[in-house]
């Protein structure tokens with residue numbers, strides 16, 4: 001049997017008629033940049049998350065860059081974030097000339113350890129970027145309390161966590177700005193790249209809108225330097241069709257997670273821990289295992305898709321060598337990088353496929 005890590009064709013086939021119609025409508029309108037479809041989608045996302053504003057952007061990476069720009073992060077500033085994340089979180093900080101200051105993660109959730117943040121705050125610190133990794137919110141209360149105490153901004157990297165909840169409230173509505181990605185593998189995935197920034201601040205909303213359009217307001221009058229960070233109307237149209245299905249899809253992922261949790265209980269496979277305060281959307285289902293690399297090879301041979309998120313924490317990336325970190329600086333993240341393995345969790349997985357994945361893994365450890 002073959003079980004890919006993700007099967008986007010299965011999703012497409014389930015909504016093909018509506019999706020094709022919406023895309024064709026944009027083509028027929030010939031309004032590809034900004035316009036009503038983008039605005040409708042922005043309103044729909046703001047409503048879905050219960051945020052005041054949402055600004056459509058070209059990617060989750062650009063959402064982070066523009067969020068930092070909107071908060072006036074400059075060369076020499078320091079921004080605290082987790083060392084265990086997708087590169088874009090740290091890369092965006094460095095691209096603006098600021099210094100990424102890394103913090104280790106909690107062993108159980110893989111999210112930034114709030115108890116280790118305060119020691120990293122210096123007079124140069126301007127912001128904290130918690131990442132809601134794999135679809136589970138970071139522990140926001142202590143992070144927000146620290147930010148308040150030290151006068152820091154909070155940008156939530158919610159690229160993997162659209163619709164995830166912390167104490168009943170959607171991720172990306174706690175900090176000054178939240179960022180989302182619509183990369184095709186996300187729970188709400190586009191037909192290419194796309195992203196969004198959310199905020200409850202009128203001032204930041206206006207600034208984000210200006211910045212995504214070269215800082216212009218009105219057209220051709222540039223108060224600040226921005227860039228082209230816009231979301232295409234074609235992407236917005238496709239995403240707008242998918243949004244009403246998002247909760248159903250995330251629930252299907254949670255069901256799949258429950259199946260794996262049960263299947264692996266009592267085995268050597270350590271299943272993800274979701275805190276009682278959290279509702280995860282399981283963008284990834286990452287288990288912790290011994291002999292991880294041998295398991296990956298075995299799964300490949302048996303036709304089961306798997307992936308390592310992430311093999312190298314940020315502090316050990318070659319491009320960040322100038323920060324002077326070495327092995328052993330963030331041991332929990334380093335341990336995770338050597339032991340995690342993502343399994344197929346996408347909503348359309350059949351019962352037989354799930355059973356095959358679980359049985360294959362359990363047979364490896366027999």
Ligand SMILES: Cc1ncc(COP(=O)(O)O)c(C=O)c1O
Pocket residue numbers: 059060061062085086088089131157159160180181182183193194195
């Ligand atoms: C945690 C995190 N941040 C940022 C990004 C960047 O998003 P994008 O690929 O849309 O640029 C991703 C995408 O994978 C991500 O997982």
